[in-house]
Amino acid sequence: MKSPSIIQRLLGSVSQRTGQRKGLDRDARKTVALCRDLLSQRGEASGAALAREALAAYNALQGPSLEAFIDVLVEEFSPAPEAVNSVADAYRQDPTQAHLVRLQRAVEPLRLELFRRLNLAPGGTAALVEMRRRILQRLKDRPEWTGIDADLAHLLASWFNRGFLVLQRIDWRTSALILEKLTQYEAVHAIQSWQDLRRRLQADRRCFAFFHPALPEEPIIFIEVALTRGMSSTVQPLLDPNSAVADPTDANCAIFYSITNCQEGLRGISFGNFLIKQVAEDLGREFPRLKTFATLSPVPGFRAWLRDAAQELAAVPGGPALLEQLRAIEAPDWHVEGELAKSLEPPLLQLCAHYLLRAKRDGEPLDAVARFHLGNGARMERLNWLADLSKEGMARSAGIMVNYAYRLDDIERNHEAYVNRHEVVASAKLAVFARACALGSAPKP
Amino acid sequence: MKSPSIIQRLLGSVSQRTGQRKGLDRDARKTVALCRDLLSQRGEASGAALAREALAAYNALQGPSLEAFIDVLVEEFSPAPEAVNSVADAYRQDPTQAHLVRLQRAVEPLRLELFRRLNLAPGGTAALVEMRRRILQRLKDRPEWTGIDADLAHLLASWFNRGFLVLQRIDWRTSALILEKLTQYEAVHAIQSWQDLRRRLQADRRCFAFFHPALPEEPIIFIEVALTRGMSSTVQPLLDPNSAVADPTDANCAIFYSITNCQEGLRGISFGNFLIKQVAEDLGREFPRLKTFATLSPVPGFRAWLRDAAQELAAVPGGPALLEQLRAIEAPDWHVEGELAKSLEPPLLQLCAHYLLRAKRDGEPLDAVARFHLGNGARMERLNWLADLSKEGMARSAGIMVNYAYRLDDIERNHEAYVNRHEVVASAKLAVFARACALGSAPKP
Amino acid sequence: MKSPSIIQRLLGSVSQRTGQRKGLDRDARKTVALCRDLLSQRGEASGAALAREALAAYNALQGPSLEAFIDVLVEEFSPAPEAVNSVADAYRQDPTQAHLVRLQRAVEPLRLELFRRLNLAPGGTAALVEMRRRILQRLKDRPEWTGIDADLAHLLASWFNRGFLVLQRIDWRTSALILEKLTQYEAVHAIQSWQDLRRRLQADRRCFAFFHPALPEEPIIFIEVALTRGMSSTVQPLLDPNSAVADPTDANCAIFYSITNCQEGLRGISFGNFLIKQVAEDLGREFPRLKTFATLSPVPGFRAWLRDAAQELAAVPGGPALLEQLRAIEAPDWHVEGELAKSLEPPLLQLCAHYLLRAKRDGEPLDAVARFHLGNGARMERLNWLADLSKEGMARSAGIMVNYAYRLDDIERNHEAYVNRHEVVASAKLAVFARACALGSAPKP
Amino acid sequence: MKSPSIIQRLLGSVSQRTGQRKGLDRDARKTVALCRDLLSQRGEASGAALAREALAAYNALQGPSLEAFIDVLVEEFSPAPEAVNSVADAYRQDPTQAHLVRLQRAVEPLRLELFRRLNLAPGGTAALVEMRRRILQRLKDRPEWTGIDADLAHLLASWFNRGFLVLQRIDWRTSALILEKLTQYEAVHAIQSWQDLRRRLQADRRCFAFFHPALPEEPIIFIEVALTRGMSSTVQPLLDPNSAVADPTDANCAIFYSITNCQEGLRGISFGNFLIKQVAEDLGREFPRLKTFATLSPVPGFRAWLRDAAQELAAVPGGPALLEQLRAIEAPDWHVEGELAKSLEPPLLQLCAHYLLRAKRDGEPLDAVARFHLGNGARMERLNWLADLSKEGMARSAGIMVNYAYRLDDIERNHEAYVNRHEVVASAKLAVFARACALGSAPKP
Numbered sequence A, B, C, D: 001m002k003s004p005s006i007i008q009r010l011l012g013s014v015s016q017r018t019g020q021r022k023g024l025d026r027d028a029r030k031t032v033a034l035c036r037d038l039l040s041q042r043g044e045a046s047g048a049a050l051a052r053e054a055l056a057a058y059n060a061l062q063g064p065s066l067e068a069f070i071d072v073l074v075e076e077f078s079p080a081p082e083a084v085n086s087v088a089d090a091y092r093q094d095p096t097q098a099h100l101v102r103l104q105r106a107v108e109p110l111r112l113e114l115f116r117r118l119n120l121a122p123g124g125t126a127a128l129v130e131m132r133r134r135i136l137q138r139l140k141d142r143p144e145w146t147g148i149d150a151d152l153a154h155l156l157a158s159w160f161n162r163g164f165l166v167l168q169r170i171d172w173r174t175s176a177l178i179l180e181k182l183t184q185y186e187a188v189h190a191i192q193s194w195q196d197l198r199r200r201l202q203a204d205r206r207c208f209a210f211f212h213p214a215l216p217e218e219p220i221i222f223i224e225v226a227l228t229r230g231m232s233s234t235v236q237p238l239l240d241p242n243s244a245v246a247d248p249t250d251a252n253c254a255i256f257y258s259i260t261n262c263q264e265g266l267r268g269i270s271f272g273n274f275l276i277k278q279v280a281e282d283l284g285r286e287f288p289r290l291k292t293f294a295t296l297s298p299v300p301g302f303r304a305w306l307r308d309a310a311q312e313l314a315a316v317p318g319g320p321a322l323l324e325q326l327r328a329i330e331a332p333d334w335h336v337e338g339e340l341a342k343s344l345e346p347p348l349l350q351l352c353a354h355y356l357l358r359a360k361r362d363g364e365p366l367d368a369v370a371r372f373h374l375g376n377g378a379r380m381e382r383l384n385w386l387a388d389l390s391k392e393g394m395a396r397s398a399g400i401m402v403n404y405a406y407r408l409d410d411i412e413r414n415h416e417a418y419v420n421r422h423e424v425v426a427s428a429k430l431a432v433f434a435r436a437c438a439l440g441s442a443p444k445p
Helices: A004-020 A026-039 A041-045 A049-060 A063-076 A081-093 A097-107 A110-118 A124-138 A143-159 A176-185 A194-199 A272-286 A302-308 A310-314 A319-330 A338-358 A368-375 A391-397 A411-421 A428-436 B004-020 B026-039 B041-045 B048-060 B063-076 B081-093 B097-107 B110-118 B124-138 B143-159 B176-185 B194-199 B272-286 B302-308 B310-314 B319-330 B338-358 B368-375 B391-397 B411-421 B428-436 C004-020 C026-039 C041-045 C048-060 C063-076 C081-093 C097-107 C110-118 C124-138 C143-159 C176-185 C194-199 C272-286 C302-308 C310-314 C319-330 C338-358 C368-375 C391-397 C411-421 C428-436 D004-020 D026-039 D041-045 D048-060 D063-076 D081-093 D097-107 D110-118 D124-138 D143-159 D176-185 D194-199 D272-286 D302-308 D310-314 D319-330 D338-358 D368-375 D391-397 D411-421 D428-436
Strands: A166-169 A205-211 A221-228 A253-261 A292-295 A379-384 A401-405 B166-169 B205-211 B221-228 B253-261 B292-295 B379-384 B401-405 C166-169 C205-211 C221-228 C253-261 C292-295 C379-384 C401-405 D166-169 D205-211 D221-228 D253-261 D292-295 D379-384 D401-405
Touching: A026 A049, A026 A063, A026 A110, A049 A110, A049 A124, A063 A124, A063 A143, A081 A097, A081 B081, A081 B097, A097 B081, A097 B097, A097 B143, A110 A124, A110 A143, A124 A143, A143 B097, A143 B143, A166 A272, A176 A194, A176 A205, A176 C176, A205 A272, A221 A272, A253 A272, A272 A292, A272 B048, A302 A310, A302 A338, A302 A391, A310 A319, A319 A338, A338 A379, A338 A428, A368 A379, A368 A401, A368 A411, A379 A428, B026 B048, B026 B063, B026 B110, B048 B110, B048 B124, B063 B124, B063 B143, B081 B097, B110 B124, B110 B143, B124 B143, B166 B272, B176 B194, B176 B205, B176 D176, B205 B272, B221 B272, B253 B272, B272 B292, B302 B310, B302 B338, B302 B391, B310 B319, B319 B338, B338 B379, B338 B428, B368 B379, B368 B401, B368 B411, B379 B428, C026 C048, C026 C063, C026 C110, C048 C110, C048 C124, C048 D272, C063 C124, C063 C143, C081 C097, C081 D081, C081 D097, C097 D081, C097 D097, C097 D143, C110 C124, C110 C143, C124 C143, C143 D097, C143 D143, C166 C272, C176 C194, C176 C205, C205 C272, C221 C272, C253 C272, C272 C292, C272 D048, C302 C310, C302 C338, C302 C391, C310 C319, C319 C338, C338 C379, C338 C428, C368 C379, C368 C401, C368 C411, C379 C428, D026 D048, D026 D063, D026 D110, D048 D110, D048 D124, D063 D124, D063 D143, D081 D097, D110 D124, D110 D143, D124 D143, D166 D272, D176 D194, D176 D205, D205 D272, D221 D272, D253 D272, D272 D292, D302 D310, D302 D338, D302 D391, D310 D319, D319 D338, D338 D379, D338 D428, D368 D379, D368 D401, D368 D411, D379 D428
Parallel strands: A253 A292, B253 B292, C253 C292, D253 D292
Antiparallel strands: A166 A205, A205 A221, A221 A253, A292 A401, A379 A401, B166 B205, B205 B221, B221 B253, B292 B401, B379 B401, C166 C205, C205 C221, C221 C253, C292 C401, C379 C401, D166 D205, D205 D221, D221 D253, D292 D401, D379 D401
């Protein structure tokens, strides 16, 4: 937060620079002018009216106009280096709290104050989440947008603090508007129809989402749970819209079979960890018979890694024969031939265990889903053969799925082991599989 | 937002320093330890559980323990100067967006991340608002707390952004819990009883408050409005619990007769400007006959200034006689003697006009209420004689009150005139009064 | 409402009779026993617990058990004739208010008190509505159930008094549970899919339903409205899920294109009249530009009547040729042949006008939809050719639809004309069509 | 529910009679005319508009106009005896269900249909409850109003069926509007101030009320409960606004210390029984440690009975001395003299036990509170000496109070014993007291 006089001085330079800037089309120019006004005294006097106007102008930008506008935010609403350096000098000579505060203010870009003022308008928060989504989409090509992305990420992480999120149960009483959005967002096991969705909300299923008060009809993240007897080893029965509805009070397992982040613009802000733990806690209270809380998760990177590992595999004893055998899984529907599937089970489970436990990048598991659950303190519990027979499931992991178990008493220890030592906490059975793998036990970079 | 690895490194030094620190009692030591845990991997793994524990420990601190804890936050959860300086150097040599982001991270104290994590616990937001209140109370004696106050102010200003506040009408249907709080908070015209409060919520009165979703039963700021025929010139009739209730659809004026900030811990964060403007807009829509939106405001500093101005007054022509005449207002109940009151009206109104228009500090009016409304773009419209006969009203301003008028079309221009040139926008009549004052027209510092 | 002592005496006889009754199976016997208990002191003491038990027993009855139970209600929970006659004598001799009250109590069957006590249990109201539905289904075969049907109808009409119903807008924010029910209930233009439903809830459509507080998730009746420019003459564009969404503020017509009673158990209790008028009033307030409120209604009985009228038609001049011509409409898709359709338009519109204006039973129009809207005070405004090309629309009315117009100023007069003189209020154009019909002007019984 | 044609015929006669009636003032005449319209076709066509108009006219009636209007309802909106008699004859000759239905319709006064139609207007239900209150106030002087009172009582009992009532907890979060009403209605232990009320709503107290959906801001009945350790023997500590708040989870008793019917117009319709039982059930679920559910109740008729019993007492052995001793309680504050109070305890408790167990009218206890709780199935558990020291408590029962215990397992048996045999179920100790009473054991009429 900057004082009006500081903003005024900074705006002077912005105004000069934008005035000279070439190639800014009319819409972008108008938006920049409104944003400048919003940061000026006019903005303070007008309350939310000017924020509405500026937001509407911004929302209308598209394509090159939008990019040009973001470029202006990057180039002209950043701190002036000379000002930063001068305050940094003062701090260096006398590192008091007062100088620290001045330095904090000096490094804060003016655009951050602009974002906060745009938020005065209805729809402001949604627009800022969306702005970050657009920036992230282009970030690879526009490395100079790193700063504005960091500003938005920092601001949104503060605003979407877990303390402000509200957990809501989603069921058939939820509004169609929100249900429709879940259908659109679901990324793990696509919802095929309203009938499919309906089944996922019946008595032996649960769905929960986090919402933010400023986005009351936009789920931030949601999780789908099946209440079952025994830890599920295949996902299709859980997804079958025609399956019989069981009595949830008989269940001893809560299976988290899908978790989806809905807002691309909030990427990198962690919600899943909180959601899983709160849902586990709440369900445990509602159904005291529940003993096991575990996921039934995909192994998204297995087959891609397997292809990359072919050369390495070719070099180990038995490797060429194995590669030959594995060619079978290129055929569609190989899993329906009982004998073939049976013969492939041992080597594929061993390879998958190897992939999950030993394939690393920068010391962490290659597999993104593994990283997420291990980072949350879960334990890699069990591999499941022919567990996901969908086209996607076969393509990404030859149908293999993993149960990650969340045990309240172990979560903290597991998490520390993972974070401090990158240790992959797994069941003995999984370790046995990995050891049996032809690729041997050496971790691969 | 700092990445876990950065936090880990910073915590190392915190941990060392606190270990050596002397004189930290058991409760403070325990709280510091929990806060450190909360920032560590344990904090990430445990979800909200550890935040609840740390918050409970903090909430139990009092007196010296609390101060010692805050001292630790100041001394050990601040950035290390050498780290800041080193990143500042990198930025100086190459002021890229990436270096800027690093510098922003380097100057952010670890305690800010601590505050964000404490907010995971229920009641976290309220505790942080309360923490700032406690810090502000002692800030004069503890200048080294400037930095932590600035951190909290910055964080709370972001979280209590107008876009997240919800305007609610307060009436007799509101919960007793909230009504009781209004009674406790009301700072301008004390609410004497439930009957008094009830009158302020009837058909020809309105009360509105801003609420934040994380504090659903805590008003942030509230405003009281009377719907009247003609601009009110005295406040007692508005406050009379036994006055007849008028038909609000007959009203042509909305008189804002009280506005109260409820949360001392949010001091310096501006809400009143937004509240007045939104309420004026909403009332204008509900009652199209409303033509005038104005306050009936106290002049809190008039008599204190008058005492200070005695010497100066003694030196101007006619001054001594005036001072002699003014001695009458030291007597209690001087205003009930008609002749006396009549004779005092011209000189006191002139002096008050002089005070409001010309008594300045750093170029701005001495009077805090004047600064607030002029800064919002209002115009000083009318002085009212014998307008507030309460003990407080007589003591602070000899019973004089001011109407500040909010005219939609002029707000922006008035605001700019005030902010840019410290111009006090006032009616011609007020200027005439000021010119007639014995103290003459020269602004006084 | 009967006093406990009266109930006690009456129950004595019930108990005796049921004891002797043959052929009552175990479930029915148990239910009767619980109902008797519920009416006894035990029922009074136990609060709602016994009502829950009795309701559960009743809900479990099916087929013959259910019928046997209803028979018991008819035979044994009716007033004893001798008791009625004796009180009737007392009244005849001295027709005081006190005797009248005694007679009112005497003719009230004990089962009515039973129904009121069953209503103590959660779900009681729904079960009673459902009980009447089951009774109505069999009423033709079981004339002795007339009395119990009348009791339920009287009770439910009192409970579902318009004053207790709540009008709710249905839109895409409504719960999926309720939306699904609308889809199941919609009787006029079947909802094909969630996409179809979604289109009917967009900005240029409106849907409203009445709900009762005791059945919060059960619509009682609902109406669908299109906001259009000009009075709609064909229904398929209104129903097209892919049609463009118009700006409702441009509309000058509100077209009621579907109205559906949802609860068969509330048959004969009038809701539609209230619903249409309140919706018209509310929409008129929201959209001041709306000038026309009219239906686009089916003519459900036209072709059935036309078949019945063949003999009569054969006897009038030109009739045989007309009959010959009309044979074309037996073919599927006759309407797609432009020439043919064009040639059939005049005779079919004339016959339809004749049917609507002159085909009567007991003095009232044969057509049920006409009776409903004329009884509400609407005017038969316009016939629309090829207005409903759906299979059902072609089958029931050769695709013809009618606009009934609701004009606030005329409703009362139209209603009186209809109720007192069975006058069919229609536009001049419709009268012209009817006069041109080969069947001539004589009303038919 | 009558069919339109029947209503029309009946209205004809009403119209004739009212026309000739003398002495009806203008307001009453207008109201009668609007009521007649409301029952006519105009009423059916106009929806709720005419009901609003008629209700407004009725609401404006006062004093003689109101009485005259009610007289018209009695005299002219009753069934015509000849019509009733003729249908009664038909039923006598052939007592079919169809004839029964006709007779039910014939004895139903037209005013009942009028009430149902008035209910279409907003506020209709409240107005009808209020109408009955007004009728009850005058019923002693106007015995001819018995019929209309019975009609309203019957209708309201049906509408306010327990199944439609909603139990709501009342606490400090409840709206001031409702809290204010509780204060006005509380009839047992007057609420002295908002502070008093506040104490009754804190953590170790509970308050619950029944509401009806058509009267959302009007409590129907409410009950106040204290959660205590041990069964309370004195009421002042429960009512003390400054008493310390206990932890409710420590409580083993729920003491119902006040229950108040709020709506005089619903007199005779039983709510208290349901309320006590549901609250006991709900509290038992929330606080599993609760073992005792009992009241702390006044003995409203004790001293009045004692005065009446003086003659009888004078005639028994020891009676004159006892009477002499009892003269002490005529003095104010006799209870503060320790010795005196001690000496009076045995005889007064014995007399009170005698009063409660043996003083009867028509076989039932004289004491209204005893009748209520015994009728609900409670047991008279304990007499408490100096239990209510308030002025009212001393005046009505010399400070004695009773605990009535509700034991789930015994309620049904107790209720039957009371209803069938007028047996007063009481503890052994109470029986001992009664036997020791000088008046002996013979029940007195």
